[in-house]
Amino acid sequence: MSESFGPDDVRDRPERWTVADSAAPFQGHVFGVRSDRVEMPRGAGTEIVGRDVIEHIGSVGVIAVDDDDRVLLLRQYRHPVSRLLWEAPAGLRDVDGEPLHKLAERELLEEAGYRAERWDTLLDVFPSPGMTDERVRIFLARGLTEVPADQIDFERVHEEADMPVVWVPLDEAVRKVFAGELHNMMACIGVLAVRAARDSGFAHLRPVDAPED
Secondary structure, three states, rough: OOOOOOOOHHHOOOOOOOOOEEEEEEEEOOOEEEEEEEEEEEEEEEEEEEEEEEEEEEEEEEEEOOOOOEEEEEEEEEHHHHHHEOOOOEEEOOOOOOOOOHHHHHHHHHHHHHEEEEEEEEEEEOOOOOEOOOOOEEEEEEEEEEOOOOOOOOOOOOOHEEEEEEEEHHHHHHHHHHHHOOOHHHHHHHHEEEEEHOOOOOOOOOOOOOOOO
């Protein structure tokens, strides 16, 4: 007999199926690849199924909204998709022990040149759970102050060497998402989430240091 669920049961939960064996054919700085053989339910028993997993260190993103209800976007070249994408400021969780909101503060300053007075947790997402364990926390930043470039101790190189910053009215950013003019995952879901949060008076935001699990 199948389980039945109501709205109160629609919450993600931790689960770990047995891994019969595992191998790691590749390990890089940002991500590695792991090949698992997983025991999966099949009728009254189980079967062993192969699953490749990209092990990712994780990241954070920042949706910054100013007092004029505009959202900050910056443009960056993304080689895997051969595109210049308009994105939210973001960064890798590459400093052991660094609180996620401090990482977000650093990325907003280094990539866009702003500090924020008000920080809230907006979203926690697994961007592609069928292939990677990467997890992303997206913060909402408000009460923004621009920081002069000579006060920022950071050198932009490679893809970050030329990242123009624009301010887009939030409603126009939402239109761009639905029109297919924006494609970056953090930017798209962040823009839509901020619009929903604004329409509810920002009543459902979590604290900046809310636990991920």
